[in-house]
Amino acid sequence: MDHSPALMTDMYEYTMLDACLQDGTANRKCVFEVYTRHLPAGRRYGVVAGTGRILDALENFHLDDEDLRFLADRKVVSRQTIKWLENLHFSGSIKGYREGEMFFPNSPILQVEGTFGECTLLETLVLSILNYDSAVASAASRMVSAAKDRPCMDMGGRRTNEWSAVAAARAAVIGGFQGTANLLAAQMYGLKAIGTAAHCFTLVHDDERSAFASQIAALGKNTTLLVDTYNIEEAVKTAVEVAGPELGGVRIDSGDLASLAQRVRNQLDALGATNTRITVTNDLDEYALAALQSAPVDSYGVGTMLVTGSGAPTCAMVYKLTEREGADGEMQPVAKKSKDKASVPGRKLAYRSYEYGLADVEHVISGSEEQLAAYQPAEGWKDLLVDYVDHGEIDSQYQGHDAITAAHEYRAKALSELPITAQSLMKGEPAISTDITVL
Amino acid sequence: MDHSPALMTDMYEYTMLDACLQDGTANRKCVFEVYTRHLPAGRRYGVVAGTGRILDALENFHLDDEDLRFLADRKVVSRQTIKWLENLHFSGSIKGYREGEMFFPNSPILQVEGTFGECTLLETLVLSILNYDSAVASAASRMVSAAKDRPCMDMGGRRTNEWSAVAAARAAVIGGFQGTANLLAAQMYGLKAIGTAAHCFTLVHDDERSAFASQIAALGKNTTLLVDTYNIEEAVKTAVEVAGPELGGVRIDSGDLASLAQRVRNQLDALGATNTRITVTNDLDEYALAALQSAPVDSYGVGTMLVTGSGAPTCAMVYKLTEREGADGEMQPVAKKSKDKASVPGRKLAYRSYEYGLADVEHVISGSEEQLAAYQPAEGWKDLLVDYVDHGEIDSQYQGHDAITAAHEYRAKALSELPITAQSLMKGEPAISTDITVL
Structure with missing residues (x-):
């Protein structure tokens, strides 16, 4: 190597x-x-x-x-x-x-x-x-502008060459992103790393409830649960039952993200989980992020369009x-x-x-x-x-x-x-x- | 590393x-x-x-x-x-x-x-x-089809991450390309490597003639001379004067490639350099290659559009x-x-x-x-x-x-x-x- x-x-x-x-x-x-x-x-x-x-x-x-x-x-x-x-x-x-x-x-x-x-x-x-x-x-910077003050995270490593993934994580942070899913980038450049679970985690368990319970046991109640493997409404209900209203966050990775976020926010609030954050991920680009400005979303995971420069x-x-x-x-x-x-x-x-x-x-x-x-x-x-x-x-x-931190700050100022x-x-x-x- | x-x-x-x-x-x-x-x-x-x-x-x-x-x-x-x-x-x-x-x-x-x-x-x-x-x-395969029997060479390394460049060279050959400009890919995977000179080579010399003479002294008459730094017609004339009709090839990297190739072919033939090959390079993709089928071109160097998957x-x-x-x-x-x-x-x-x-x-x-x-x-x-x-x-x-060789051959057969x-x-x-x- x-x-x-x-x-x-x-x-x-x-x-x-x-x-x-x-x-x-x-x-x-x-x-x-x-x-x-x-x-x-x-x-x-x-x-x-x-x-x-x-x-x-x-x-x-x-x-x-x-x-x-x-x-x-x-x-x-x-x-x-x-x-x-x-x-x-x-x-x-x-x-x-x-x-x-x-x-x-x-x-x-x-x-x-x-x-x-x-x-x-x-x-x-x-x-x-x-x-x-x-x-x-350059793509990251447009996305960060479109996302307003909501943090954007790089989750694109799987959609580009394995070394590009590392470079992309670094470049994304320079472009205004807050962190990356990529561990090697986190190791090499001291970047913030994020990520909790994928659909396979729910599927490998016998049911969604045991998957959520396992994740909370291992990662704590502040973790983010992925709620769209089967039925989102059921999953959110189960999530709050298992974690309580202290649940850190939920992630939605499919469907009409704006309307789903709205429904999930209302459901979480009704269940008393008013501080539970909503992350959305699913082929986001700067246009999708701009369209989500009025949806009750707390953070974004951006993949393909980030690492491929959004066109x-x-x-x-x-x-x-x-x-x-x-x-x-x-x-x-x-x-x-x-x-x-x-x-x-x-x-x-x-x-x-x-x-x-x-x-x-x-x-x-x-x-x-x-x-x-x-x-x-x-x-x-x-x-x-x-x-x-x-x-x-x-x-x-x-x-x-x-x-990298200096460049991240410099970009925001220069753009302003x-x-x-x-x-x-x-x-x-x-x-x-x-x-x-x-x- | x-x-x-x-x-x-x-x-x-x-x-x-x-x-x-x-x-x-x-x-x-x-x-x-x-x-x-x-x-x-x-x-x-x-x-x-x-x-x-x-x-x-x-x-x-x-x-x-x-x-x-x-x-x-x-x-x-x-x-x-x-x-x-x-x-x-x-x-x-x-x-x-x-x-x-x-x-x-x-x-x-x-x-x-x-x-x-x-x-x-x-x-x-x-x-x-x-x-x-x-x-x-996948992009390479479309390009090779569009190029018919003319060899396509990867020259795209500079337009993608430095490790993507190595992977792209390998993938291009699997997709039907004949070789690459990338030396690390050639070293790691035993690929054919190609390349002779860029515009800076002509520019660093006091005039085009001394650049061509230097290249031929170092690389032999079978080399490919880049002829579009200043005036193409002048350059072709100089090239044949310096190398003689045994000149291996010329490369054109700008302008209307089809009509330039036609003019250069006629000029080379008139100068007796009937075996001198013409390579063209300049933002080629499968559509450009298809449009060049009737032009007297002998091989193609493909860059950006190859390593970025042609869209x-x-x-x-x-x-x-x-x-x-x-x-x-x-x-x-x-x-x-x-x-x-x-x-x-x-x-x-x-x-x-x-x-x-x-x-x-x-x-x-x-x-x-x-x-x-x-x-x-x-x-x-x-x-x-x-x-x-x-x-x-x-x-x-x-x-x-x-x-890689087996995959290169397999692709041609499977596509046929x-x-x-x-x-x-x-x-x-x-x-x-x-x-x-x-x-």
Whole structure:
């Protein structure tokens, strides 16, 4: 199970390295940029997630003997390149948007600076992580808005790859979720874990009453009982008989959730279980959550639509060379000119300006290192870039549990500073426009 | 990086185990079934993939001291359950559809038999793997049909989670693809790896000519040159000048691929490079591939739409208890009755019948172990179930590279035996109907 992230890579990163080591360009200084040309159709903003995981992967981004033998045996690269790879270590610098930050088309979400060789090898992994994690965080953020103040919990692990499930749990919390059903995510990232029982638990017992009694004996009266295996009304009656009015909660996982929640709430109240909470789960997405706002629900479990990005399972982020050293040793802005895929050359700064406390424009400034160093943003513009890696040194404040908590809080604040249109579920333009200045 | 698949699990699997160990039901014999209630809207069939990966995970499905400490510290389970978990080992049996087999609504894709305790813990992981891998294989199969005899290659790793990328490469090959750009997938599963260069390779050089010359020096004349960084016509001219007419291939990654391929083919032929192959890549899906059938293209690189299941990034597979031992020691069929989620109780057999060599009906037979043992299928019915695990013993023929090759070949044959409607890209009903018999 122990595999290097340095092989989580498209082969062409290695063949390019091989050719560039032979002709000397592998040592040219470069700036690569991660950005997206567009948000998913109709989305108002995206939420950055995954950068902390990139830093984790960077710490292990080297090849062991078996990996090197594989690259040699398959003739992916030459002998000389194998030598170079034995000492693979990223010594460059990375800056970018915070996790939990909103992004828009052309936002320079990550900028990676180093030699062509070391930067190129990172492309696939950086994109895999940012594209998936940001897709989940972006969907999560819309769901949390639609759920208003009610907590949303990730229960989607079973509907995506087993490792995606772990990344999705982390990204969901960055996007505003409160916790996850996924234990490995809880272990790796210190997230709150939730969950009590499934239908099979009721079915393996001889009747619902003995199942409920067993669960309460093991997990206490504050547990949540699943009440829709047979007949919901019967189950709620049995639940309160077994647990008493101190019953923690009930969960409904099928049917018309709003009307069922209403009936169950009334029944619970009539039985004196006025503090018993109602959780609903069943193919929820942001639209379903918005429709449930007036139903007496206390919390949501969201699965499939969370981990698949609610219709946008990936972002369209790309990793493009924007500046590189030329034969003369001078840094030069570069960009491809492919039809519909042209990119903005040069390294970037990024700021967000505000009017009456609300964001109005994303400012992306392109220029040479000297120009950008001398650039003076207008008063009140927020600098959107933080330094993640400085000449190979990772800033650990962006890793681990605390970074996730910070990102969770940051997202809520940053979203509150966008025009309220951002929270609309109607399809439309990005919430703010992006202004690109080439110095 | 070394984490146990036994924690790639929703917390409720463990809390259910905990309660069932305390009340004794954890030792009840059970049969769980994986199936889907429906295919993605309009799809004609699905392709099973992932089962081999489940077997791999099963070999490592146990908890180390750190995992046990986590479960204890978080109070997920009681002390007694921790003891039980120290010896966690799946001793049950698993049968199911082959990888590469077609599935339909209610096909019993996997059946897991053992004690409630050991079977329950597998739920999340089994579903994560089958739901994602089968989504990718199902999309891949449609793409391969649409591409006719032209090879399709997976280049989607950057658009999905970094581990999904590895699983997607494997599933793509099961679904009919020929290879992948992903090196870790190539290493782990012995897949063919492909890839030469990206736009940044051209951009890091001072001009396109020196980039092409460098690539040919390193990778030989048989390499594929990317020709759309600046001007395609210029690039093709330069490519043949540098490599000569023996140039292996060119790749086009932007614009109107059909008309560009036609122009490039004519240009290559006029330059004498009649054997130079054309690869196209750029947000391809099965519809785009079908539209390219008359264009002079030699192979396809497919990315985003492959790894995101081409609009269906997950299958709707569920893992349901269908039979269990009662208090009297007798096995009893069970099923929940939740609205819109009712399931067919009982363990199952599955056969496919044929008329004039074409599949016409999927037969799912439910009954007791004795009834199924005595069941006689009609002549010519194909038994769809194979034994993956027998009382804890994994049949290794379903793991590793050879199993993938077998599944790749099996899919092509099984698809050819479905009515040709199966290969239609128009939305419609499943290619064959499923007949459920309860004995």
